[in-house]
Amino acid sequence: MPDNKEKYAQLEEAIAKHKGERGAVMPVLQEAMNIFGYVPKDVQEKIAEGLGVTLAEVFGVSTFYSQFSLEPKGEYVIDVCLGTACYVKGSQKIIDKLAEELKIEPGHTTPDGKFTLNATRCLGACGLAPVMMINGEVYGRLTPDQIPAILDKYRAM
Amino acid sequence: MELYRSHVLVCGGTGCSSSGSANLIERFEQQLKEKGLENEVKVVRTGCFGLCEAGPVVIVYPEGTFYSRVKVDDVDEIVSEHLLKGRKVQRLIYVDHKTKESSAQKSLAEIGFYKQQQRVALRNCGVIDPENIDEYIAFDGYRALAKALTEMTPEQVIKEVLDSGLRGRGGAGFPTGKKWQFARASKAEQKYFVCNADEGDPGAFMDRSLLEGDPHAILEAMAIGGYAIGASEGWIYVRAEYPIAVKRLEKAIAQARDYGLLGENIFDTGFNFDIHIRLGAGAFVCGEETALMASIEGRRGEPKPKPPFPAVKGLFESPTNINNVETLGNIAQIILKGADWFKSIGTPASTGTKVFALGGKINNTGLVEIPMGTPLRTIIEDIGGGIPNGKKFKAVQTGGPSGGCIPASLLDIPVEYDTLTSVGAMMGSGGMIVMDEDNCMVDIARFFLDFTVDESCGKCTPCRVGTRRMLEILQRITEGKGEEGDIEKLEELAESIKSSALCGLGQTAPNPVLSTIKFFRDEYEAHIREKRCPAHHCQALLNYVITDKCRGCTACARKCPVGCISGELKGQHVIDTSKCIKCGTCIATCKFGAIIKE
Numbered sequence: 001m002p003d004n005k006e007k008y009a010q011l012e013e014a015i016a017k018h019k020g021e022r023g024a025v026m027p028v029l030q031e032a033m034n035i036f037g038y039v040p041k042d043v044q045e046k047i048a049e050g051l052g053v054t055l056a057e058v059f060g061v062s063t064f065y066s067q068f069s070l071e072p073k074g075e076y077v078i079d080v081c082l083g084t085a086c087y088v089k090g091s092q093k094i095i096d097k098l099a100e101e102l103k104i105e106p107g108h109t110t111p112d113g114k115f116t117l118n119a120t121r122c123l124g125a126c127g128l129a130p131v132m133m134i135n136g137e138v139y140g141r142l143t144p145d146q147i148p149a150i151l152d153k154y155r156a157m
Numbered sequence: 158m159e160l161y162r163s164h165v166l167v168c169g170g171t172g173c174s175s176s177g178s179a180n181l182i183e184r185f186e187q188q189l190k191e192k193g194l195e196n197e198v199k200v201v202r203t204g205c206f207g208l209c210e211a212g213p214v215v216i217v218y219p220e221g222t223f224y225s226r227v228k229v230d231d232v233d234e235i236v237s238e239h240l241l242k243g244r245k246v247q248r249l250i251y252v253d254h255k256t257k258e259s260s261a262q263k264s265l266a267e268i269g270f271y272k273q274q275q276r277v278a279l280r281n282c283g284v285i286d287p288e289n290i291d292e293y294i295a296f297d298g299y300r301a302l303a304k305a306l307t308e309m310t311p312e313q314v315i316k317e318v319l320d321s322g323l324r325g326r327g328g329a330g331f332p333t334g335k336k337w338q339f340a341r342a343s344k345a346e347q348k349y350f351v352c353n354a355d356e357g358d359p360g361a362f363m364d365r366s367l368l369e370g371d372p373h374a375i376l377e378a379m380a381i382g383g384y385a386i387g388a389s390e391g392w393i394y395v396r397a398e399y400p401i402a403v404k405r406l407e408k409a410i411a412q413a414r415d416y417g418l419l420g421e422n423i424f425d426t427g428f429n430f431d432i433h434i435r436l437g438a439g440a441f442v443c444g445e446e447t448a449l450m451a452s453i454e455g456r457r458g459e460p461k462p463k464p465p466f467p468a469v470k471g472l473f474e475s476p477t478n479i480n481n482v483e484t485l486g487n488i489a490q491i492i493l494k495g496a497d498w499f500k501s502i503g504t505p506a507s508t509g510t511k512v513f514a515l516g517g518k519i520n521n522t523g524l525v526e527i528p529m530g531t532p533l534r535t536i537i538e539d540i541g542g543g544i545p546n547g548k549k550f551k552a553v554q555t556g557g558p559s560g561g562c563i564p565a566s567l568l569d570i571p572v573e574y575d576t577l578t579s580v581g582a583m584m585g586s587g588g589m590i591v592m593d594e595d596n597c598m599v600d601i602a603r604f605f606l607d608f609t610v611d612e613s614c615g616k617c618t619p620c621r622v623g624t625r626r627m628l629e630i631l632q633r634i635t636e637g638k639g640e641e642g643d644i645e646k647l648e649e650l651a652e653s654i655k656s657s658a659l660c661g662l663g664q665t666a667p668n669p670v671l672s673t674i675k676f677f678r679d680e681y682e683a684h685i686r687e688k689r690c691p692a693h694h695c696q697a698l699l700n701y702v703i704t705d706k707c708r709g710c711t712a713c714a715r716k717c718p719v720g721c722i723s724g725e726l727k728g729q730h731v732i733d734t735s736k737c738i739k740c741g742t743c744i745a746t747c748k749f750g751a752i753i754k755e
Contacts, residue, residue: 022454022473023453023456025456026435026436026438026455027436060456060457061455061456061457065437065458066438067397067439084359084516084557084604085360085522085588087359087604089517093741121357121439122358122360122361122362124171124356124362125171125362126516127171127210127522129516140175144745
């Protein structure tokens with residue numbers, strides 16, 4: 001994992017790459033998300049300074065879109081699909097079970113920083129409903145009783 | 158070009174990829190190599206075959222053998238039996254849900270799921286390798302662009318699209334040719350042609366499948382559109398949640414530039430056109446055209462009042478035309494085959510086909526493309542194969558958070574723009590979610606309102622505050638705290654939001670509530686007056702009861718987290734409903750089906 005100095009250097013690069021481009025704030029924020037995993041205030045300040053826009057503008061964008069997180073996420077991010085197809089097939093029960101097992105509410109991270117639980121919009125895998133994704137790995141046709149075993153796999157990692 | 162005796166097509170669509178089709182490809186390639194067949198058999202990762210329920214799907218040509226739910230462990234057998242010895246692997250061949258017939262002796266078009274479909278927009282999905290421009294070209298790719306640029310004037314292109322009757326597939330159904338006409342009429346140095354690939358409706362994934370399965374078709378249509386309206390620059394705004402689509406688009410754009418099909422002086426005609434991609438960042442409202450353009454400009458995706466319309470003042474203050482992915486998926490075919498051909502499909506006011514993402518409580522979940530005017534019943538019962546587990550059909554939801562629920566009594570209506578709107582639903586982008594008797598319609602209305610409240614951008618008051626008030630009322634009703642007069646209050650709020658919200662999101666947000674009140678008013682009344690959920694869904698309104706099927710095995714009592722189940726060994730148990738937290742553990746535990754919710 002790159003240390004902080006290296007991450008900031010990558011950020012500078014991203015800013016330089018998009019500087020002068022029309023509508024650069026979003027692509028730079030997206031790159032910052034990839035570099036840091038979230039966009040804390042000092043990163044947003046650097047982006048504003050680097051692109052020559054106000055911090056208010058950057059903050060306005062970063063808080064508008066759900067993909068920009070102002071807080072660090074867990075090692076494993078669990079996205080449970082709450083799209084319509086998954087919902088009618090019981091995905092609420094899946095997320096309830098996860099919340100119970102992890103002892104956190106959706107939108108939060110476990111105190112040990114291991115898991116973040118999110119309720120997400122349609123993942124487009126409606127044929128496999130109900131669906132969840134852990135760090136990009138898709139689990140489909142789920143039932144609540146499968147949850148503990150799946151979590152154990154990641155707990156052991 | 159190399160020739161192969163067999164092609165193994167592995168679906169690389171969303172559903173199949175999610176269930177591991179990439180591993181299948183790897184295994185196929187490795188096994189073929191081991192058997193020395195790598196120069197005889199080619200493995201192709203295609204776009205979506207549509208029948209996600211049967212995924213991961215593998216089709217072997219020239220026989221057209223349709224293998225379903227293939228696992229990595231099955232690959233060796235397909236290679237050694239089918240590809241080496243010519244014996245089909247019977248146990249993996251797709252069996253029709255409804256007829257229980259094996260598809261062993263059938264071609265793809267004869268399978269129940271495909272029989273009544275007609276693929277225009279999805280024509281290449283599941284047929285070609287989307288990452289290979291040569292395969293697209295072999296299927297008439299870029300011929301329409303060549304025809305438009307070398308044989309037609311921009312006005313003729315627009316006339317062809319106008320005459321075809323093509324209407325916007327993103328939801329509202331505005332005639333595409335008219336849009337192009339308006340953008341053509343605006344005079345400016347710079348114009349833009351934008352593709353709206355911000356597919357946000359929950360339960361809809363046709364745009365994703367089209368982008369992943371046939372990206373060049375979208376690029377070609379954008380170039381044709383750019384020529385028609387006089388734009389040299391195109392933008393695709395695509396959801397960041399669709400990484401494969403983004404990757405394939407980037408690859409396709411690079412290939413097209415390489416071949417001179419994008420860039421400067423295309424086909425030596427002096428026409429220049431290039432395309433940029435911009436990623437969304439998770440905001441449903443960005444599907445609204447003015448919000449989408451604000452987002453491309455790097456700002457908060459908030460909509461603006463219209464007029465001025467984008468055709469006059471759009472992206473970067475320049476005249477802009479914006480079309481949905483599926484709409485564009487039809488363009489090349491219209492130019493090649495003509496408006497009359499397109500008009501011959503569908504109904505007079507809704508020409509052509511429409512792709513639907515069939516999901517929810519239905520046997521054949523997946524993507525279907527049908528001629529407009531097909532009865533809803535055909536889609537649900539014949540193509541969709543009916544409702545699983547012997548349950549009863551209750552309603553089908555179309556149009557996502559802007560649409561409505563259509564009850565069983567209206568199943569015979571034809572699927573076309575105006576008929577759907579007249580029953581309080583809408584075409585929308587094409588999500589079609591089937592619900593059975595276990596789904597509570599009040600809860601579904603609550604679910605959609607929860608979505609719109611969350612996604613409302615907050616700019617205008619009717620949407621920001623009004624939808625929240627509606628959600629609060631619905632929440633109360635599903636919790637058993639509904640009051641007399643709540644239904645009327647919901648209707649009143651709905652009417653004022655519809656007439657005063659700034660953009661399409663707010664104006665249509667009350668639709669799911671209005672349509673469920675219209676067709677399922679009795680369910681609302683049961684919740685409010687009798688504190689009862691007829692579908693046995695709303696937790697707060699349910700009591701768990703042990704019936705006389707109970708054998709007294711004590712399993713439920715041991716599992717109950719609050720210890721509210723009591724009874725003698727081998728005697729019928731009882732639940733103390735005052736202590737019960739309605740967690741459902743007992744139902745999941747009982748082997749005799751003795752515990753019910755009522």
